[in-house]
Amino acid sequence: MDCCCVDCCGHGHPHAFTRRQWMWSTALASVGTMLSGGVGPRGSSAAAQTAENASAALDVLRKSISVDVHTHGGMTGIMSQAPPNGDLAKGMRAGSLAVACLADVPDAPILRRNAAGVLTAMRTPEPGELYKYHLGRLDWVDEMVASHNLRRALTAADLEAAHAAGQPAIVGDVEGLDFLEGKLERLEHSHQRGVRHVQLVHYTPNDIGDFQTGIVTHHGLTPYGAEVIRACQRLGFVCDVAHATEDTAKAAVRVSTKPLLLSHTAISGSPAMGPTPLAARQISRDHARAIAQTGGAIGIWHFFPSLEKYVDGLKEMADVVGVDHVCIGTDQSSNPGILPDYTQWVHLVAAMLRGGFSAEEAGRIAGGNYMRVFRAAVG
Ligand SMILES: [Zn+2]
Ligand SMILES: [Zn+2]
Numbered sequence: 272m273d274c275c276c277v278d279c280c281g282h283g284h285p286h287a288f289t290r291r292q293w294m295w296s297t298a299l300a301s302v303g304t305m306l307s308g309g310v311g312p313r314g315s316s317a318a319a320q321t322a323e324n325a326s327a328a329l330d331v332l333r334k335s336i337s338v339d340v341h342t343h344g345g346m347t348g349i350m351s352q353a354p355p356n357g358d359l360a361k362g363m364r365a366g367s368l369a370v371a372c373l374a375d376v377p378d379a380p381i382l383r384r385n386a387a388g389v390l391t392a393m394r395t396p397e398p399g400e401l402y403k404y405h406l407g408r409l410d411w412v413d414e415m416v417a418s419h420n421l422r423r424a425l426t427a428a429d430l431e432a433a434h435a436a437g438q439p440a441i442v443g444d445v446e447g448l449d450f451l452e453g454k455l456e457r458l459e460h461s462h463q464r465g466v467r468h469v470q471l472v473h474y475t476p477n478d479i480g481d482f483q484t485g486i487v488t489h490h491g492l493t494p495y496g497a498e499v500i501r502a503c504q505r506l507g508f509v510c511d512v513a514h515a516t517e518d519t520a521k522a523a524v525r526v527s528t529k530p531l532l533l534s535h536t537a538i539s540g541s542p543a544m545g546p547t548p549l550a551a552r553q554i555s556r557d558h559a560r561a562i563a564q565t566g567g568a569i570g571i572w573h574f575f576p577s578l579e580k581y582v583d584g585l586k587e588m589a590d591v592v593g594v595d596h597v598c599i600g601t602d603q604s605s606n607p608g609i610l611p612d613y614t615q616w617v618h619l620v621a622a623m624l625r626g627g628f629s630a631e632e633a634g635r636i637a638g639g640n641y642m643r644v645f646r647a648a649v650g
Contacts, residue, residue, distance in 0.1 A: 339600065
């Protein structure tokens with residue numbers, strides 16, 4: 272049921288807007304800025320075309336639930352030292368993003384950038400250290416959800432209800448199960464705390480499997496890693512194999528009974544990305560196809576030179592696995608990318624339409640494909 276603005280933002284306004292109207296009206300203001308702010312080409316017919324394109328993008332976002340399948344919520348998000356704040360919800364409303372999979376990073380306390388600019392674990396964590404940090408971040412999320420009118424989605428029905436009401440939603444996400452230390456009850460506890468999406472490995476060696484930027488020690492998934500995947504699927508988590516080596520990901524494919532997600536990457540040697548220090552995190556065509564064969568989806572991150580190049584990056588992946596297996600996982604954090612916040616989300620969808628995706632394809636890439644994975648894994 273719709274509510275009035277007093278409930279939505281905590282301070283009274285003379286007019287009672289429904290949440291739906293509020294979300295879409297801020298998005299329209301953003302499109303208005305686009306029309307007057309030089310985002311579109313000059314000249315009346317070009318401007319008219321831009322307006323048409325922007326309203327077509329909004330239409331896509333009204334009809335389908337859009338999802339950033341991997342994010343840290345930007346500069347003041349879950350990886351920052353900032354207290355929980357309204358920036359994420361505000362940006363999502365402005366750009367009409369319905370759902371953010373908000374990932375805490377349990378191994379963050381031991382990560383540093385090496386000379387090549389690549390994140391590396393600088394030391395072995397103390398026993399319990401990463402779990403303690405993870406629990407602290409779950410508290411942070413609780414506070415943010417409670418104070419900033421975000422809906423925490425525990426089921427697909429929650430995501431549908433949030434979208435229908437125009438209320439931004441988050442899916443609790445964890446980047447790397449380095450905190451488990453062999454204790455599957457910690458996974459269960461995270462589920463009870465509202466997490467619905469977990470990534471197996473990150474930058475810290477663990478006993479689940481190998482990661483792309485580390486030394487190969489397990490030659491794929493370990494028997495314990497297989498047990499973790501089965502536990503994820505039994506409990507109802509989206510299982511994310513981003514950062515896993517090709518061998519680990521392919522072994523996960525063999526174990527998995529549900530569609531897998533690989534939330535943030537690009538195709539190996541992506542011409543649209545160009546030369547990048549992130550090359551080791553890109554994936555081969557075979558690696559991508561293995562994920563698609565589970566009915567899964569592959570998220571393209573936002574480290575591209577422009578929105579147009581980003582759309583090319585989506586096409587590069589769609590050419591390999593098909594439009595039904597591509598999604599958007601920005602990995603928005605402190606690193607610069609084309610979507611530093613979500614005010615640009617509607618413009619990204621507009622760029623997809625300009626770039627040749629049909630409205631229906633744009634809807635699937637912008638969220639429909641993730642929703643399929645989420646429904647199968649979480650229900
Ligand atoms: Zn990552
Ligand atoms: Zn990340």
